[in-house]
Amino acid sequence: MNIQHHPSDAWLLDFACGNLPPLFDQIIKAHVDVCPVCKEVVKDAERLGGELLNAFGQSHSIPVEMCHEKYGDISHTSYDASRAESTGHVADLEKLVSTYLDSSFNALPWKSFGEGLKLCRLIKEDNVQMWMLRGQPGVTLPVHSHKGSELTLVMKGAYFCGSQIFQAGDIEEADETVEHQPVITSGGECICLAVTEGQLEFKKVLPRIVQKFVGI
Amino acid sequence: MLAQQEVLRSNKMGNIIKLTPSGKPDTSVARAEETRLLVDVRDNASTESFDKFFGIFTPKLVAWVTSRGCAMGEAESVVQDVMVSAWSRAKSFDSSKASARTWIYTLARNRMIDLYRSGTRRAAAHEEVGTLAETMEPMQDEPQKDLARNQVIDAVETLPAEQRDVIFKVYFEGRSHREIAEELDLPLGTVKSRARLGFQKLRKSFKDSI
Ligand SMILES: [Zn+2]
Numbered sequence: 001m002n003i004q005h006h007p008s009d010a011w012l013l014d015f016a017c018g019n020l021p022p023l024f025d026q027i028i029k030a031h032v033d034v035c036p037v038c039k040e041v042v043k044d045a046e047r048l049g050g051e052l053l054n055a056f057g058q059s060h061s062i063p064v065e066m067c068h069e070k071y072g073d074i075s076h077t078s079y080d081a082s083r084a085e086s087t088g089h090v091a092d093l094e095k096l097v098s099t100y101l102d103s104s105f106n107a108l109p110w111k112s113f114g115e116g117l118k119l120c121r122l123i124k125e126d127n128v129q130m131w132m133l134r135g136q137p138g139v140t141l142p143v144h145s146h147k148g149s150e151l152t153l154v155m156k157g158a159y160f161c162g163s164q165i166f167q168a169g170d171i172e173e174a175d176e177t178v179e180h181q182p183v184i185t186s187g188g189e190c191i192c193l194a195v196t197e198g199q200l201e202f203k204k205v206l207p208r209i210v211q212k213f214v215g216i
Numbered sequence: 217m218l219a220q221q222e223v224l225r226s227n228k229m230g231n232i233i234k235l236t237p238s239g240k241p242d243t244s245v246a247r248a249e250e251t252r253l254l255v256d257v258r259d260n261a262s263t264e265s266f267d268k269f270f271g272i273f274t275p276k277l278v279a280w281v282t283s284r285g286c287a288m289g290e291a292e293s294v295v296q297d298v299m300v301s302a303w304s305r306a307k308s309f310d311s312s313k314a315s316a317r318t319w320i321y322t323l324a325r326n327r328m329i330d331l332y333r334s335g336t337r338r339a340a341a342h343e344e345v346g347t348l349a350e351t352m353e354p355m356q357d358e359p360q361k362d363l364a365r366n367q368v369i370d371a372v373e374t375l376p377a378e379q380r381d382v383i384f385k386v387y388f389e390g391r392s393h394r395e396i397a398e399e400l401d402l403p404l405g406t407v408k409s410r411a412r413l414g415f416q417k418l419r420k421s422f423k424d425s426i
Contacts, residue, residue, distance in 0.1 A: 008408055009411060009415050009416070011393070013393075013411055014386065016325070017390060018326070019395075021332070021392075022333050044419050045415065046318055046321060047314070047318050048419065049318065049325065049387060051318075051368045052372075052387050052388070053276055053277070053324070054246075054247075055369050149394060176404075177403075177405070
């Protein structure tokens with residue numbers, strides 16, 4: 001995999017500090033899992049976290065007894081640290097893709113968004129939503145802007161945005177200052193996972209009407 | 217000379233957080249000692265070492281969790297959870313990959329993410345944290361002989377104020393760059409570049425020492 005586009009340090013710092021809303025946390029994690037470059041950055045950010053934690057003045061202690069009773073039955077403790085584990089080993093994008101693109105992929109509630117383009121909303125939490133896009137070669141997405149942050153992770157295929165190309169593993173960042181119009185390359189079907197804050201804003205009327213039905 | 221200088225910051229509740237570098241620069245025995253304790257817990261299930269480890273980190277963790285918006289009572293239970301998982305997951309500690317303090321930091325961070333998922337973080341962040349200022353007061357008289365600790369504060373203090381503030385908010389207040397942009401009424405791009413520049417400098421200054 002040849003990853004060219006990474007999330008900015010601000011995103012990776014927020015990720016390493018646990019500051020991100022859950023859906024943004026998940027999509028950054030999906031990228032970090034397959035990107036050795038970002039994995040290094042996150043490792044350093046965590047290292048810095050450990051040092052800064054240590055810089056806190058000694059203050060309030062919890063009596064150790066409070067924990068003694070608990071850690072007696074250590075072997076039965078179940079604490080979910082799966083996140084720490086999974087950022088620790090090299091996963092590959094295909095694995096991630098397969099969790100979404102398994103046999104049930106076609107059974108997802110895909111909605112047509114013009115010819116050769118399908119969208120599917122996976123989760124909505126507060127005003128943040130995670131969705132998938134499936135575009136056929138050469139398809140142009142309607143021009144749109146954003147009301148908040150947006151991260152797009154390419155899972156399969158590629159698209160152009162202006163002069164840049166985004167391929168499998170790449171992350172594209174957008175926000176309210178960005179207006180863009182991705183074009184799927186002629187190479188093949190393109191599948192992306194995206195997390196968007198707020199509703200997308202389409203410039204033209206037709207996509208706006210369709211949007212009401214798709215719910216993006 | 218930084219040794220006697222106190223670093224004051226006010227957190228989002230308007231309370232003062234005090235970082236207190238103290239003691240003379242020494243070798244960074246502290247980090248090695250923490251790691252030794254954790255390795256002893258890992259290999260020998262030593263409760264004695266765990267108690268020491270516990271004594272070193274619970275006050276720091278309570279302070280950290282509180283600065284991120286947990287109310288006092290809740291902070292204790294969060295840190296208790298972190299420590300229970302430190303004990304039960306000690307086997308996964310690899311000292312060649314991370315120092316003990318980084319390891320415990322990631323456990324605490326993960327716990328905060330779980331809270332975020334369950335919605336507790338936001339609820340807690342809106343509560344009053346009246347006792348925070350007192351909480352941050354150093355209680356131990358014993359001087360900390362830990363060069364690394366001073367180096368960290370030194371490096372953070374030499375950052376331009378605007379970068380330092382962003383780094384501080386990200387790490388100690390748990391605010392995302394977007395929340396910071398809203399709070400300071402700055403363009404998102406400005407906050408992103410301050411975070412990047414600040415982090416790059418800190419990253420560089422720690423490369424050799426950690
Ligand atoms: Zn990357």
